[in-house]
Amino acid sequence: MGELDGARDLLIDALGRQSAFWGVGKVTGQLYAVLYLSDRPLSLGELAESLGVTKGNVSVAMRSLEALGMVRRSLPAGDRRVFFEAEPDVWLIARRVLERRSKPExxxxxxxVDEGAALAAAGPASPARDFAVARLAALQGFYAELDAIVAAVLRxxxxxxxxxxxxxxxxxAGGRAAR
Amino acid sequence: MGELDGARDLLIDALGRQSAFWGVGKVTGQLYAVLYLSDRPLSLGELAESLGVTKGNVSVAMRSLEALGMVRRSLPAGDRRVFFEAEPDVWLIARRVLERRSKPExxxxxxxVDEGAALAAAGPASPARDFAVARLAALQGFYAELDAIVAAVLRxxxxxxxxxxxxxxxxxAGGRAAR
DNA sequence: CGCAACGTTTAGATGGTTGTAAACGGTCGA
DNA sequence: TCGACCGTTTACAACCATCTAAACGTTGCG
Incomplete structure (x- = not known):
């Protein structure tokens, strides 16, 4: 079991970095890592112990993970404990995060930008206005292209x-790669 | 000039949100917005005044913007002031940020994850190990696919x-009209 | 009932980030 | 060479997110 624990620690490190980098808190990703490698659902107390953090900390982190659709909660009959298991489809998770978190922002x-472009276009003509209108149009084009890419990744x-x-x-870029 | 100022304020808001969201600081994006809509390079003092922040604050923010390749610094002969102008190609900027900031992380x-997968595979066979090995392999596949997508966007x-x-x-899927 | 186990909530400490104010150093013009 | 102007750096204050510790409410069991 030594190698397994080592592998688990590495994944905890990797996903902890990732979640911190994306602004979701370090323990959030670490908890997902623990669940991702566990072949059985874990209770809140077990999760807290496995990372050496308090149950309160785990409690709030699991709420975030649930909101992102990264874990599922199961409540076995005849057991007061709540168990969590990881959503195994990481692409599904990536899509959901992109959709629910990045997309609205x-x-x-x-x-x-649209509003600003319309406002600038309504102003009296001048070199400065023309410059700003052109820049805002370029920015709108960028957003539109980015939107197309994000939509493709999502679908x-x-x-x-x-x-x-x-x-x-x-x-x-130029060949027809269709099949 | 009223409409132009309004449009500028809207862009300052929009890019300030974006830069804060991506963890680059609010004023950083705001400063880029000011420069992006200005038809002439601006000095550090002018930038500070336009946002109502101190010059020291602008000084450090401009350093970040330069590091990301979002602005260029020009030093006109016979003028002690340093002037900044925005890099107008936003796609170029997006690619550079993706490359220098997100990619290494x-x-x-x-x-x-690779290291963890190798370590787990080296361990003694057991149901728990087989489960972890399968999960780690799936994660490696995810990373490889994501890498291909990022590489395509970059190139x-x-x-x-x-x-x-x-x-x-x-x-x-069904046709999606552009906005 | 009363206790024990469990998850949740709250208050407080802590650390990192972000901003200000002011001292500093360099450079040009008079 | 003095003085004014700029940008930079530094020290410090304010803020926000995160974590801990402990109180709390609930539920099952003897």
Whole structure:
């Protein structure tokens, strides 16, 4: 079991870094790592002990994980404890996070840029205004393209998408890689 | 000029939100917004005044913006002031940020997962080990696919990429009109 | 009943980030 | 060479997120 524990510690480190980097808190990712490698659901107390943190800390972190759809809660009959198990489909998780967390923030900026572009276009003509209008139009184009990419990532089968992009990248953008 | 100022304030808000969301600090994005809409380079003092923050604050923020390749510094002959202008290619910026900031963090996690997978595979066979090995293999697949997507975004022309993905998405799911 | 186990909530400490204010150093013009 | 102007750096204050510890409410069991 030594190697398994070592592997688990490495994953705890890896996912803890990731979750901290994406602004979701360190223990959040660490808890997911523990559940991801566990072949049975774990109770809140077990999770707390496995990371050496308090139950209160785990309690709030699990709420975030549930909100992101990263874990499921199960309540066995005849047991007061609540058990958690990891959602194993990491692509599903990535899509959900992108959709529920990044997308709204992104859309709000998009809306503000649209509003600003309309406002600037309504102003009296001047060199400064023309410059700003052109810049805002370029920014709108960027947002639109980014939106298309995000939409594709959200809707396409990731395996197919990765292969498609690998092919296109290999051909240096220009070949027809359809099949 | 009223409409222009309004539009500028909206962009300051939009990009300030974005930069704060991506963990780069609020004023950083705000400063870029000011420069992005300015038809002439601005000095550090002008930037500080336009946002109502101190010059010291602007000084450090501009350092970050330079490190990300989001602004350029120009030193006109016969003027002690330093002037800044925005890099206008937002796709170029997005790619650079993805490359210099997200990619290393992502690669480090990838490496740790690889290491963990190798370690787990080396351990004595058991149901728990087989489970963990399978899970880690799935995670490695996820990272590999994600890597392919990121590589494509980094290398392809964004306009072509957006169109390609729009087409593919349209063929697979219902057509999605651009905004 | 009363106790024990469990998860949740709250108050407080702690650390990291972000901003200000002011001292500092360098450079140009008079 | 003096003085004014700029940008940079430093020290410090304010804030926000995160964690712990402990009180709390609930539930099952003897």
């Amino acid at each position: 992104f859309d709000e900026s998009f809306r503000l 396409l089968d990731p395996r197919r998408l990765a292969r498609l992009l690998r092919l296109t990248a290999g051909r240096r | 992502f690669d480090e996690s990838f490496r740790l 392809l022309d964004p306009r072509r990429l957006a169109r390609l993905l729009r087409l593919t998405a349209g063929r697979r």
